[in-house]
Amino acid sequence: SLYGFAKQTQMAVPTAVGTLLLGFGLLASRPDRGPMRLLASEGAGGTLVRRLIPMIVLGIPLLTILRLAGQAAGLYGTATGAWLFASATISLFVPIVWRAAWSIEHADAEKRVLAKELKRLSERDPLTGLYNRRRLHEEIVRQLATLHRHLRPFGLLVIDLDRFKQVNDTAGHAAGDALLVEVAHALKRQLRSTDYVARVGGDEFVVLLPDVKAGTVEAVTEKLLRSLREIHIPFGAVTLTPCASIGGVTCLPPGDEAWTPDSVLHAADLELYTAKAAGRDGSSLRSLACAI
Structure with a gap:
């Protein structure tokens, strides 16, 4: 009890x-x-x-x-x-x-x-499923570190769709979104599993090519331009066919200048402006000598 x-x-x-x-x-x-x-x-x-x-x-x-x-x-x-x-x-x-x-x-x-x-x-673009700018920045940091430690060159391409605003203005934003998704798929199909592709702006993409050899960046650039020209998307009464300009750099050792992710992207952007000034639907490439 x-x-x-x-x-x-x-x-x-x-x-x-x-x-x-x-x-x-x-x-x-x-x-x-x-x-x-x-x-x-x-x-x-x-x-x-x-x-x-x-x-x-x-x-x-x-x-x-x-x-x-x-x-x-x-x-x-x-x-x-x-x-x-x-x-x-x-x-x-x-x-x-x-x-x-x-x-x-x-x-x-x-x-x-x-x-x-x-x-x-947090690291993906919601529309295309590609990497976003934040994740791209992290990967460029890794590639620069690999370049310094193991002397492995890498390439970076900035891709901008030519006259993309006209698609939105004439066919609507839904057509523009459909075109961006198809462009993303086309880019991924042409790249290795070790490559990275990101959407960093409305109609701007960046491709990162680790561990490249002589001529790799040039060959990939031409392959990407051809694949984009082959896109034909029926959308209502129109057929969407994109074209693009590409600016790219190949980061090579050795050199005297210390490069950062932002400066590498800026160098590729300058090449993109050169490609657009030359008549669009083309490319402009250069090499960067990076300090190690």
Whole structure:
């Protein structure tokens, strides 16, 4: 009985119950702090605490009463009672903790999947699925580091669709979007799995070509221009056929100038302006000697 339990303690049962209620009341009065904040949390800690509370509040006192009742009835001695109490407590706790652990693992797995998806979204262009400017910048940093350490040249091409604004003005933005998506697919089909292609502006793309050999950048440039000229997209009453200008650089060791991602992109942009000034639907390329 409760009073049998009380004989084993230094506090009367009503006093103990009152003390517990007072403690719970004090905790509940500050729900934004300490244990109550954890209890209300939607995180893994809150889940575990909420599952353990019934065991702590009801399970342990009930087991204590049963243990003392058994001892009082002469069914077992103090040592055996203590062993039974410990065994029963473990038997109750293990399934609860096990379920909580699985819940936490499931929640963590969902968070990992979500974090991976968020990372993907943070580095991709939402329309074309290509890399965005941020991810491109990271890759150029890596290629410059590889150039300095292992003397491996790389190429960078800036591609701008000629007269793309006319497509939007005459056929509408939906047609422009369809054309951009098809251009993205065409570029990817012509590149190696180790190459990178990004959309960095409305109708501007950048291709990064790691570990190139002599003539690689020139050959890839011509291949990309041909693939873009072959695009024909029926859209309503019109057929969309893009053409593009390409400015590119090949970064080679050794040299005296220290290049950065921004300065490499700027150099390729200058070549793009040269290509457009020469009549569009063409290319202009140069080499950069990079300090190592």
